[in-house]
Amino acid sequence: xxxxxxxxxxxxxxxxxxxxxxxxxxxxxxxxxxxxxxxxxxxxxxxxxxxxxxxxxxxxxxxxxxxxxxxxxxxxxxxxxxxxxxxxxxxxxxxxxxxxxxxxxxxxxxxxxxxxxxxxxxxxxxxxxxxxxxxxxxxxxxxxxxxxxxxxxxxxxxxxxxxxxxxxxxxxxxxxxxxxxxxx
Numbered sequence: 001x002x003x004x005x006x007x008x009x010x011x012x013x014x015x016x017x018x019x020x021x022x023x024x025x026x027x028x029x030x031x032x033x034x035x036x037x038x039x040x041x042x043x044x045x046x047x048x049x050x051x052x053x054x055x056x057x058x059x060x061x062x063x064x065x066x067x068x069x070x071x072x073x074x075x076x077x078x079x080x081x082x083x084x085x086x087x088x089x090x091x092x093x094x095x096x097x098x099x100x101x102x103x104x105x106x107x108x109x110x111x112x113x114x115x116x117x118x119x120x121x122x123x124x125x126x127x128x129x130x131x132x133x134x135x136x137x138x139x140x141x142x143x144x145x146x147x148x149x150x151x152x153x154x155x156x157x158x159x160x161x162x163x164x165x166x167x168x169x170x171x172x173x174x175x176x177x178x179x180x181x182x183x184x
Contacts, residue, residue, distance in 0.1 A: 003138055003147065003155035005162060011130045012166045019123040019173055025086075026112055028180045031064045031101050039084050041076040050077055054096070062103075067096035104181070112181045120174035124167060131163050 024034035033056045040047045050056065054068040054077060068074045078097055081090045087108065089100045104112070138159065142152035 002151065003141065003158070005134070005158065008130065008134045008159070008162065012127060012162065015123050015127045015130065016166070016169055016173065018126075019119060019170060022119050023116060023173065023177045026115060026177065026181070028104070028112075028177075030180075031058050031060070031062050031099070033058070033064060035086055035088065036064075036066075036081070036099075039080050041073060041080045043070075043073055043076065050080070053077070059098070062101045064099040064101075065096060066099060104183075109181050109183075113178050116174050116177045116181065120170055123170050127163075127166060127170070131159070134159055 021037070024032070025038055026035075033051070036050050036056065039050050041050065041053065042048075043053050050066065053070070053073050054066050057065045057067075059065045066077060068077060074092055074097060078090050078092055081088070081097075081099065087102070089102065091098050091100070135156065138147075138152055138155045141147050142149065147155070
């Protein structure tokens, strides 16, 4: 019996997806609505994401336009963005809000690349738990008689190949974000 790695692959994909989502919230000097993904406001007694109460569009490379569907949400959105302390500025006008992405200083770029490396390392640590669970499951399956010693060895080799691929992918995700931040 060969070991089924579908659950492992699914969890590895989830770790990579979560990392990409976390990295998309890091300011790169270019206007991106992804930076607003983690910001919520109170509306109708519920906590709602900005995307669920307003239209967000890119005006130019450094500016986003946010048009709340209800004008009363404008002040709440402005407060929430300012409270998030993302290194961006907001100004209100008659139609809605403008979010300005200032150019990054070299010092800020270096600080952001450190944050990226920390998030990649956190993802690798999280992934290490997934690997350990799968490895323990393979060993337990062999002990319970579900597979032979040779099948266990083959499954562990396959696991290591998948781990190496996933770690390389996590590294590439981090490198790509580093290049965005550094303006390369």
